[in-house]
Amino acid sequence: STPEVTPCPRAIPGDQATVNNVTYLLIPEATRAQLGSAVTVLLIPCLYSLVFLLGLPANALALWVLATRAERLASTVFLMNLAAADLLLTAVLPFKISYYFLGNHWPFGEGLCRLTTALFYGNMYCSVLLLTCISVDRYLAVAHPFSSRAFRTPTLAAGTCAAVWLCAAALTLPLTLQQQSYPLLGAGLTLCHDVLPRHEDDGFYFYYFVVLIACAFLLPLLLL
Numbered sequence: 001s002t003p004e005v006t007p008c009p010r011a012i013p014g015d016q017a018t019v020n021n022v023t024y025l026l027i028p029e030a031t032r033a034q035l036g037s038a039v040t041v042l043l044i045p046c047l048y049s050l051v052f053l054l055g056l057p058a059n060a061l062a063l064w065v066l067a068t069r070a071e072r073l074a075s076t077v078f079l080m081n082l083a084a085a086d087l088l089l090t091a092v093l094p095f096k097i098s099y100y101f102l103g104n105h106w107p108f109g110e111g112l113c114r115l116t117t118a119l120f121y122g123n124m125y126c127s128v129l130l131l132t133c134i135s136v137d138r139y140l141a142v143a144h145p146f147s148s149r150a151f152r153t154p155t156l157a158a159g160t161c162a163a164v165w166l167c168a169a170a171l172t173l174p175l176t177l178q179q180q181s182y183p184l185l186g187a188g189l190t191l192c193h194d195v196l197p198r199h200e201d202d203g204f205y206f207y208y209f210v211v212l213i214a215c216a217f218l219l220p221l222l223l224l
Contacts (some may be wrong), residue, residue: 011196017185018100024075024185025195030186034196035104040171045100052093059086074137074157081161082130089123092116099192107179113181113192118172125216126168132220 014025017054027035029134034040063083072078101107137157140148181192 011193013198014182014195016197019185023182023197025182025191025197026185027195031195032184035191035192041100041103045097048093048097048100052090054094056090059083063087068083072152072154074152075134075141077154077157077161078134078137079128081123082127082134085126085130086124088119092119096120103189104194105189106189107190108192110179110181114176117180117193118176121175122172126164127169128220129164129167130161132196132223133157133164135224167215171216174208195201195219 012027012031014027017026018025062081066076066080066083092115095108095112098108121137137152138172140152141153178196180196181190183190184195
């Protein structure tokens with residue numbers, strides 16, 4: 001049989017219950033305790049706050065310096081895109097921070113929940129692929145400095161970055177097509193992505209995540 005998975009890799013599977021045409025989720029008490037633990041509602045948002053306070057100005061400054069002061073090289077283009085990807089992540093962190101400080105309650109609506117989830121995972125995939133590009137570029141610059149000069153151009157680097165962004169968007173698209181926020185029955189909470197209902201097509205997502213891991217992690221690991 002196919003292992004049980006949910007439409008998102010990090011989510012806990014929950015049972016559905018419909019009350020007055022509203023779909024609620026049911027989870028065991030142990031899962032509720034896990035979601036309400038000090039690690040979830042205190043430690044994680046504190047760490048995210050630190051990442052936001054340090055990451056937002058640092059990446060904004062890095063992007064500004066690379067765009068206005070640095071020499072226009074292939075490596076510069078890759079680093080600019082890496083900083084931009086990190087900026088997109090930090091832009092949605094305040095919503096995640098509020099969510100956890102509110103005890104895993106999402107008051108911002110379904111659309112923003114999907115956007116936050118997409119950018120959260122998209123940053124991970126995009127960063128991995130961009131770091132792979134930077135590593136390959138550095139290898140070519142050191143091992144083949146003369147023969148690689150012809151195709152280590154800013155224009156080609158920009159095209160590669162565009163392909164990386166498209167690839168990251170494609171990798172996260174199946175996740176964003178699924179509803180991400182659900183009210184928790186009897187708790188007065190609306191969860192965003194942490195708990196998702198079981199689906200009849202979970203088998204598809206199992207193989208999808210196998211392909212995802214192969215494309216976004218194993219292949220870059222082999223190249224590195």
